[in-house]
Amino acid sequence: MKTVRIGAAQGFYGDSIEAAVATAAKGNVQYLCFDALAELTMAILVKDKRKNEQAGYTKDLPLQMKALLPFVREKGIKLLTNAGGINPLGAQQEILKVAREMGMSGLKVAVVSGDNVLDRIHEFLEKGYPLNHLETGENITTVQDRLEFANAYIGAQPIVEALRAGADIVVTGRTTDTAQFLAPLIYEYGWKEDEWDQLASGIFMGHLLECSAQSTGGNFSGNWKEIEGFDKMGYPIAEVVENGEFIISKVEDQGGLVTVDTVKEQMLYEIHDPSAYITPDVIVDLTGVHLENIGPNQVKVSGVKGKPRTDSLKVVMGYEDGYAAQVIVGFAWPDALQKAKKVDEIIRTQLERYRWNYEEVRTDYLGYNSLSGPLAFQPEQELNEVYLRMAVKAKTKQEAARFSRLFPPLALNGPPTMSGFTGNSSPRSLLGMWSTLIPRDEVESHVKVDVLEV
Amino acid sequence: MAFVKLRDIAQTRSGDKGNMVNIGVFAPNPAIYQTFLKKLTPERVKEHFTGIVEGEVIRYELPNILALNFVCKEALAGGGSASLRLDNLGKCFGANLMRLELDVDDSILQNLRK
Numbered sequence: 001m002k003t004v005r006i007g008a009a010q011g012f013y014g015d016s017i018e019a020a021v022a023t024a025a026k027g028n029v030q031y032l033c034f035d036a037l038a039e040l041t042m043a044i045l046v047k048d049k050r051k052n053e054q055a056g057y058t059k060d061l062p063l064q065m066k067a068l069l070p071f072v073r074e075k076g077i078k079l080l081t082n083a084g085g086i087n088p089l090g091a092q093q094e095i096l097k098v099a100r101e102m103g104m105s106g107l108k109v110a111v112v113s114g115d116n117v118l119d120r121i122h123e124f125l126e127k128g129y130p131l132n133h134l135e136t137g138e139n140i141t142t143v144q145d146r147l148e149f150a151n152a153y154i155g156a157q158p159i160v161e162a163l164r165a166g167a168d169i170v171v172t173g174r175t176t177d178t179a180q181f182l183a184p185l186i187y188e189y190g191w192k193e194d195e196w197d198q199l200a201s202g203i204f205m206g207h208l209l210e211c212s213a214q215s216t217g218g219n220f221s222g223n224w225k226e227i228e229g230f231d232k233m234g235y236p237i238a239e240v241v242e243n244g245e246f247i248i249s250k251v252e253d254q255g256g257l258v259t260v261d262t263v264k265e266q267m268l269y270e271i272h273d274p275s276a277y278i279t280p281d282v283i284v285d286l287t288g289v290h291l292e293n294i295g296p297n298q299v300k301v302s303g304v305k306g307k308p309r310t311d312s313l314k315v316v317m318g319y320e321d322g323y324a325a326q327v328i329v330g331f332a333w334p335d336a337l338q339k340a341k342k343v344d345e346i347i348r349t350q351l352e353r354y355r356w357n358y359e360e361v362r363t364d365y366l367g368y369n370s371l372s373g374p375l376a377f378q379p380e381q382e383l384n385e386v387y388l389r390m391a392v393k394a395k396t397k398q399e400a401a402r403f404s405r406l407f408p409p410l411a412l413n414g415p416p417t418m419s420g421f422t423g424n425s426s427p428r429s430l431l432g433m434w435s436t437l438i439p440r441d442e443v444e445s446h447v448k449v450d451v452l453e454v
Numbered sequence: 455m456a457f458v459k460l461r462d463i464a465q466t467r468s469g470d471k472g473n474m475v476n477i478g479v480f481a482p483n484p485a486i487y488q489t490f491l492k493k494l495t496p497e498r499v500k501e502h503f504t505g506i507v508e509g510e511v512i513r514y515e516l517p518n519i520l521a522l523n524f525v526c527k528e529a530l531a532g533g534g535s536a537s538l539r540l541d542n543l544g545k546c547f548g549a550n551l552m553r554l555e556l557d558v559d560d561s562i563l564q565n566l567r568k
Contacts, residue, residue, distance in 0.1 A: 040535050135472050135527070221465045221548055261465065261480075264519050268478030270469040272525045274514050289518055303518070321536045362538040371546045374505035375553055391538040431535040433472055 001241060004188045006181060006205070008235040009068075010034040010081070011212030013041045013058045017067050019212065019235040019254060024071035026251045027237050032068065033180040034081035035210040036061075042174070043318050043431045045085035046149045056087030057094065057171075065098040065169075072168055073104060079169045080159060080180040086149060088113045088173040092452060095169055099454045107454050110162035112172035114447035117315060117438070118150040124438060131315075134435040143319040143434055150317040152443040155280030155309075156202075157193075159183035161449045174316075176279055181206025181238075189242050199282040200306025201244025204289070207277075208248060208266050208301070209236045215248060215266035216256035222265075229255015245302045247294065258297040267291075276307070278314075280440070283307040312437040313444075321432035322359065323400035326391035327407050328366065330420030333384050339415040340365055340388035346414060347390060347406055356399070358392040365389070387420065393430065400427035455557045463558065463566065464490075466548030475507075475529040475544035477551055480521045485562045487520040493556050499524050502554050503547075524551075 007029040009020035013036050020032055036058045049056030061083045071077045084091040092111035099107050117124070121144065124131060131140040151174035160183045162170040170183075182202035185191060191198045208215045213233040220227060234254025240246040250258055267286065271277055277284040285305040292300045331339040344363045351361065366387035369376035394400040404424040411418045460466070465480040479494065481487035500511040509527030516523065530544055531537045541547075 043535060135474065219467065219545075221467055221552075264480055264521065265465055265467040265478060267519065268476065268516075268521060268523050269467055270471055270476060271478075271523065272471070272474070272476055272514075274516055274523055287516060287518060291519060318535070321532075324538055326538075360538055364540060370540045372550050372553075375502070375550050377553075389540070393538055430532075433533050433535065435472055 004031070004185060004240045005029040005237060006031045006033060006184060006209070006240065007237045008033065008209035008212050009079070010036055010064070011210065011214065012036070012038055013044070013060070015212060017060075017064050019233060020064070021067050022251050022254050023235060023237060024068055024075070024077055026253075029077060029237060031078050031080060031184045033206070033209065034064070034079070034083060035177040035180065036081055036083040037085060037174060037177070039316060039318070039433055042085065042149050042151060042316070045087070046318070049086050054090055057085045057091035058083040061091055061094055062098050065095050066102070069099060069102055069104060072107070078163070078167070078184070080183060081170070082172045082175045082177070082180060084111065084171045084173045086116065086173070088171055091171045095171060096452060096454050105454055107169070108165070108167045108451050109453070110165060110167035110170045110449055110451045112154075112158040112162060112170065112175060112447065112449055114443065115151045115154050115173040115175065117152050117443065118147060121147065121150060124442065129438055131436045131438070134437065140434065140436070143432065146319040148318045148320055148431065150315055152438060153280055153314045153316065154443060154447060155179050156183040156186055158447050158449050160186045162451065163187040165449065165451045167451055177210040178203045178206030178279060179281065181209055182281060185240055194308070196282050196306030196308060197304065198244040198306070200284040201246070201304040202240070203279050203282060203284050204286065204301070204304045205238045205240060205246050208263060209238060211266060211269060212236070213256055214269060215263050216250050216258050217262050218256065220257070220262050220265065222261050227255070227257050231255065244304065245300070248299045248301065249297055252297065258299055260291045260293050260299055263291055263299045278310060280309065280313055282309050311440055313440050315436050315438050317434040317436070318431045319434060321430040322393055322395050323397050323427040324391055324393050324430050325400040325403045325427040326389060326425070327404045328387050328389045328420070328422050329407060329418050330385055330387045331415070332417040332419065333382060336383050336386040337365060337368060339417065340386045342415045343388055343410060343418065344390065346410065350406055356402070358394055358399070358403070360393040362391045363388070397427050456560055456563060457555045457557050458563065459552060460554050460556065461552035464552065466551055468544050468547035470530060470534050470544040473528055473530050473533040475526045475547045477524045477526070477547050478521055479524065479551065480519070482566065484520060485565065486558070487517070489556065489558055489562065490522055491515065494522060496524065498554070499526070499551065502551065503529075
C-alpha cells in the first residue's frame with residue numbers, strides 16, 4: 001500500500017534545525033514541512049523589512065537550507081515552508097542563492113505570493129466589506145491608519161500547484177500552518193476539493209505536526225519527568241495512507257515520547273470549537289477522532305471528519321498599539337515580599353505626583369505570582385527572595401522610556417537590599433491584532449505561483 | 455468524597471488566539487471524565503480565573519478522548535503582542551487550572567491509584 005511520510009521541521013521562528021536534520025537523515029520521509037510564522041512573527045518581519053527592503057522573511061532560512069539541501073539533492077526530499085513571511089519573493093531568491101553557492105543545479109524553487117493585502121484594505125472597504133473585528137465587532141476605522149501588516153490566511157492549493165510544477169522547495173507567505181502539511185497529500189493522492197474527510201485528516205495531521213515536539217513529549221503536562229532526551233527532541237513524523245488515516249512517530253534515537261497521552265494534548269492546542277476547526281481548505285471535526293497506541297512511540301489516528309469549506313478567508317492585521325517598558329529589581333530575605341510591595345507603592349506615588357499618566361501600570365512579583373496572578377498560593381514560609389517587576393504601557397516611546405529612571409535612586413533611598421537591577425532596557429513597541437473575514441475570491445484571484453530553477 | 459486538585463487527576467494544555475485562551479483538560483478514565491462533566495462547569499472555570507479572565511468561558515466536550523475544551527474570552531489583557539502580562543501567550547493557564555479542587559468519590563480515586 002502506498003504511504004506518504006512527512007516530517008515536522010520547525011514549530012516557530014527561532015526553532016532548532018537539529019531535529020529536522022535527524023528526520024531527513026533517518027526518518028525515511030519524502031517531505032519536510034515548516035511552520036515559521038505566528039502573529040508575533042509577522043510583526044518582527046515587518047520591522048526587519050522597514051530597515052532593509054531585501055529582508056522580511058525569516059533570517060534562519062539560509063541556515064536551514066544549508067543544512068537540508070544536501071538531503072534534497074541526495075534523497076529527493078521536498079521542503080515546504082511559509083518562511084517567506086512578508087517577503088516571499090525575497091525568500092525564494094535567498095534559497096536560490098544558497099543552492100548556487102552549494103553548487104547545486106536542476107533545483108526548482110517555487111514561491112507563493114498574494115496573501116499580503118495591506119495595500120488593498122482601502123479597496124476592500126470601497127467594495128463594501130466592513131472588515132469588522134472578529135472578536136469584538138469593532139469598526140476598523142479606529143486602527144486603519146496604524147496598520148503595520150495585513151495578511152490573508154491561504155490554504156494548500158497554491159502549494160499543490162507548485163508541487164505539480166515540479167518544485168523541490170516551496171516557500172510561501174502567510175499560508176496556514178497546516179497547509180504545508182496537507183499539500184503533499186493532495187499532490188500524492190489526488191484528493192479532490194470536496195473530499196472533505198480526507199482533507200480534514202490531512203489538516204489534523206498538520207495540526208499535530210506544526211508545533212514540532214509538542215506532540216512528541218515537549219510541553220507535556222502529564223508525567224513530564226518520564227520524558228527522556230529533552231536535549232535532542234525528535235519531531236513528529238506522520239505516515240499517511242490514501243484514506244487520510246495516519247500514524248505519528250519520531251526518529252527512534254531522538255528524544256521524546258509518542259503516546260496517546262502526549263499526542264492528545266496537542267490535539268486541542270489553540271483549537272476552539274472541536275467540531276468546527278475552520279481552515280481555508282476544509283472545516284475539521286475532531287469529535288470522532290480515535291487515537292490508539294499501536295507500538296512504542298507509535299500512535300494511530302483515525303476518525304477525522306470534514307465539512308465543506310467556507311466562502312471567506314481570515315485576514316490578520318497588526319496595528320501599532322503604543323509602547324511598553326519594564327523594570328525588574330530584587331529583594332532579599334527578611335521581608336522580601338514586603339520590601340518589593342513597598343517599592344511598588346513608592347513608584348505609584350511618584351507617578352501620581354509627576355502626573356505621568358500611563359495607560360496601564362502592572363505589578364508582578366517574580367518567584368511569587370508573576371505567572372499565576374490572583375491564583376498564587378500564600379507562601380507557607382517567608383520567601384528567600386522576590387523580584388519586583390513593574391511594566392507600563394504608554395502612547396509614545398519617550399513616555400515609556402522615562403519609567404525605568406525612577407528605580408535606580410531607590411537602591412539608596414528605598415527599603416533595604418534592592419539588588420539584581422537588570423538595567424534599563426529600551427521600550428518595546430506593542431502590537432494590536434485585528435482579525436477579520438474577506439470573501440475568498442478577493443484573495444485567491446490574486447494568489448500567484450512562480451517557479452525558478454538553478 | 456475527597457477534595458483533590460486537578461493536578462492529581464488531569465492533564466492540561468493551553469494556548470492563545472487573539473485575546474482568547476483555550477485550555478484542554480484531559481481525564482485519565484471515563485469515571486473521572488463523568489466527574490468533570492458534572493463538576494468542571496464553565497461557570498466554575500470562570501470563577502476560578504477571577505481577575506484573569508474578563509469574558510465568557512465556553513465549554514466543549516470530547517467524549518472520544520475524554521477531554522473538555524474551555525475557551526476563555528478576554529483572557530490576555532489585550533492579546534499576545536499587546537499585553538503587559540508575563541504569561542502573554544497563555545501557556546500557564548492549563549497549569550493554573552490544575553490548582554482547582556474538585557470533590558471526587560473515593561472509589562474513583564482508589565481505582566486511579568491501582
